[in-house]
Amino acid sequence: xxxxxxxxxxxxxxxxxLPGSKSISNRILLLAALAHGITHVRDLLVSDDTDYxxxxxxxxxxxxxxxxxxxxxxxxxxxYFREKEASLFLGNAGTAYRPLVAVLALxxxxxxxxxxxxxxxxxxGDLVDALRQIGANITYLGNPGYPPLQINPVALEHEDxxxxxxxxxxxxxxxxxxxxxxxxxxxxxxxxxxTLISQPYVALTLAQMRKFGVLVEQTAWRRFVLQAxxxxxxxxxxxxxxxxxxxxxxxxxxxxxxxPVRVQGVGSESVQGDVKFAEALEKMGAYIRMGTxxxxxxxxxxxxxxxxxxxxxxxxxxxxxxxxxxxxxxLFAKGVTTLKNIASWRLKExxxxxxxxxxxxxxxxGIEEGHDYLRITPPENSLAxxxxxxxxxxxxxAMSFSLAAFGVxxxxxxxxxxxxxxxxxFDQFKRIVCFKE
Numbered sequence: 001x002x003x004x005x006x007x008x009x010x011x012x013x014x015x016x017x018l019p020g021s022k023s024i025s026n027r028i029l030l031l032a033a034l035a036h037g038i039t040h041v042r043d044l045l046v047s048d049d050t051d052y053x054x055x056x057x058x059x060x061x062x063x064x065x066x067x068x069x070x071x072x073x074x075x076x077x078x079x080y081f082r083e084k085e086a087s088l089f090l091g092n093a094g095t096a097y098r099p100l101v102a103v104l105a106l107x108x109x110x111x112x113x114x115x116x117x118x119x120x121x122x123x124x125g126d127l128v129d130a131l132r133q134i135g136a137n138i139t140y141l142g143n144p145g146y147p148p149l150q151i152n153p154v155a156l157e158h159e160d161x162x163x164x165x166x167x168x169x170x171x172x173x174x175x176x177x178x179x180x181x182x183x184x185x186x187x188x189x190x191x192x193x194x195t196l197i198s199q200p201y202v203a204l205t206l207a208q209m210r211k212f213g214v215l216v217e218q219t220a221w222r223r224f225v226l227q228a229x230x231x232x233x234x235x236x237x238x239x240x241x242x243x244x245x246x247x248x249x250x251x252x253x254x255x256x257x258x259x260p261v262r263v264q265g266v267g268s269e270s271v272q273g274d275v276k277f278a279e280a281l282e283k284m285g286a287y288i289r290m291g292t293x294x295x296x297x298x299x300x301x302x303x304x305x306x307x308x309x310x311x312x313x314x315x316x317x318x319x320x321x322x323x324x325x326x327x328x329x330x331l332f333a334k335g336v337t338t339l340k341n342i343a344s345w346r347l348k349e350x351x352x353x354x355x356x357x358x359x360x361x362x363x364x365x366g367i368e369e370g371h372d373y374l375r376i377t378p379p380e381n382s383l384a385x386x387x388x389x390x391x392x393x394x395x396x397x398a399m400s401f402s403l404a405a406f407g408v409x410x411x412x413x414x415x416x417x418x419x420x421x422x423x424x425x426f427d428q429f430k431r432i433v434c435f436k437e
Contacts, residue, residue, distance in 0.1 A: 003388065004415040004426060006405040007435040012257030014432035016250050018242030018265035020045035020070065021272060022421045023201060025240050026053045026095040027179065027208045030103065033062040034183060035076035035212050037234030042071045044240050048420045049093040056088045056100060076234055079183040084109035092119045092349055092393075092420070094172055097147065098127060102176030104151045105136040106183060112141070114148035118393065121146065122347055127173040130165040160187045160228075167196035167221075170347060174224070175205040181226060182214045188226040196221045197344055200273020200318050207271045211235050242266045244274035246422050248325040249399050251278060251297040253432060255286035256332045256406045258306055259298030261432055267293040277322035284309040284333055311335030316342050324396050327356050328403045330376040331365060331383060343372035349420070350392035359397070362387045363404055383407035395420040402429055 025045040030053065032039035044050060046069065054072075058064055061082030063075030084107070090097045092115055101124065104111045114120070125145030128138050137152040161181060165173050174192060181188045196202065199221050206216050212232040217225040242265020254261030266275055269292045278295050282288045285307060289296040299306045311333045316323035323339050330337035345352035357369040364379035383404060388411040391397040395418045402425075404410045418425040 002414065002416065004412045006402060006410050006412065008407070008409050009257060009405045009433045010436045012253040012261050012406075012433045013259055015262045015264060016428055016432060018246055018263050019047075019422055019424070020240035021243040022047060022049055022245075023095055023204055023272070024208065025050045026093070027099070027175075027205060028238055028240060029053050029057060029074065030099055030179060031208060031212045031232055032074035032076060032234065032238075033057045033060075034079060034103070035232035035234045036078045037076055037236075039074045039076065039234040040067070040071065040237040041074060042237065042239045044070050044072055045243065045421065046070050047423060048091060049095060052090045052093045053096040056090060056096060059083065059086045059088060076232070079231065081107060081109070085111070087112040088114070090115045090119065092116045094119075094122065094170075098124065098170070098172040099176040099179050101127060101138075101149060101151070102131060102180035103183070105131045105138055106154050106156075106180055107151075108153040109151075110153070111151040112148065113151065114141075118349060119147055123169060124149070126166040126169055127176055130163050130173065130177060133163040134161050156184065156186075160189070162189045162191075164191045164193055166194050167192040168194035169197075170344065171196060171198035171201045174202055178202070178205055178209065178216060178224060178226075182209075182230050182232065185229055185231065187228040188224075190224040192222050192224070197317055197341075198273075198320055200276075203273065204271055211238060241270060241272070243421070244270055244272035244277070245321040245396075246399075246425070247295060248274065248277045248322040249402065249425075249429070250432060251281060251295060252325050252329045252403055253406070253429070254297035255281050255284065255299055255309060256329060256403060257299070257433065259287075260289075260296045261298070262294055262296040264294045267291050267295055269293070273318050274322040277319050277325065280312065280314055280319065280322075280326055281329070283312045283314070284329070309333040311337040313338040313340070315340050320344050321396060324352060324356065324400045325403070327360065327374060327376060328400045331360070331363060331378045331404065332406060333378065337376045338373060339376075340373045342374065349394040350397070352394065352397070355390075355392045355394065355397055359389050359401060362389070363407075385409065387411070388413055391415070391417050393417050395422065399425055402426070405433075
């Protein structure tokens with residue numbers, strides 16, 4: 001295993017241009033592929049997850065050409081893929097796997113979808129159950145309720161489509177259905193059972209669908225209606241905004257390390273829920289400034305000394321990914337921080353609740369781990385030195401724990417896992433920090 005040693009950090013200051021949003025990038029790629037017309041996609045995230053989506057769409061017969069380092073020309077297929085038989089490997093990219101399952105389940109082809117071992121441990125049964133309500137022909141090739149899957153031609157049973165999907169495990173199931181069902185041209189009604197988690201990610205889906213001409217009526221995040229005869233049409237050119245989840249690490253660095261640290265690419269006009277991470281930092285005592293396309297964080301001073309962050313208790317349903325950054329920032333806060341409503345962490349790239357608990361304890365934090373919450377008490381004195389952080393092949397574990405270097409030198413095991421969403425993360429992080437001598 002390789003590792004990266006980060007010396008102790010004295011301060012943080014500077015400006016970062018964010019990479020494109022992973023969530024927006026993979027949604028736009030799929031919508032552009034399904035649309036009528038040609039879409040020019042600018043500022044696409046270059047990462048493992050988007051690479052899996054691009055390769056899958058190419059296998060399915062979508063015309064894709066790269067026009068610059070992070071720009072692509074997508075020739076849409078007008079609703080249905082030309083290739084009727086394909087085997088797709090999608091790594092651990094949930095934003096590619098779940099929507100593609102929903103889309104391919106409505107096609108007249110034979111498709112096999114697989115991923116890495118961890119993807120085969122991430123549940124997909126609720127999405128499959130919802131698709132089977134309308135006649136989808138999906139077979140589990142391993143454990144029931146989990147990938148890999150075999151998808152065969154569908155026989156839609158009704159002119160108008162009405163189905164129910166559970167909302168309390170992953171919002172990606174609903175997102176997949178919303179993105180896929182318009183290709184049928186029928187009136188669609190989707191009812192959500194249980195409390196829909198990660199609502200901002202569904203709002204993000206609806207926003208991208210609008211850009212491609214498909215409108216969804218939603219009521220209280222429980223009922224979604226798509227009128228008949230809607231079809232995806234290319235907007236011509238579309239620009240991917242910066243990744244708000246990635247912004248969280250740099251903003252936290254500004255709040256802990258003095259700042260100001262400014263991220264460019266997201267701001268007050270962002271459609272991503274994770275921009276609300278800045279509000280959480282503000283509650284912890286950070287000084288936040290925001291423009292239409294930038295956010296800046298710094299640490300207020302008491303005289304010439306930095307004022308310590310303050311512990312908070314926060315329902316993190318609206319910022320599940322960025323909440324991981326708060327867990328490490330809590331090491332530098334005065335008091336006990338409680339992050340609630342984060343049960344979805346257990347179903348991500350790793351069991352993030354268990355992984356975060358273990359690694360925070362290595363640094364000397366007192367941890368109480370519940371089914372859907374994490375309570376963090378920072379060590380009374382300094383963080384434990386000489387710690388090697390295991391990252392569990394999870395990009396967000398690696399990026400979050402880089403912040404621990406504001407207390408002590410830290411080793412990050414398998415730092416290359418950040419390639420999933422932010423290959424240049426550690427190079428960019430080093431640009432804004434000054435190490436102690």
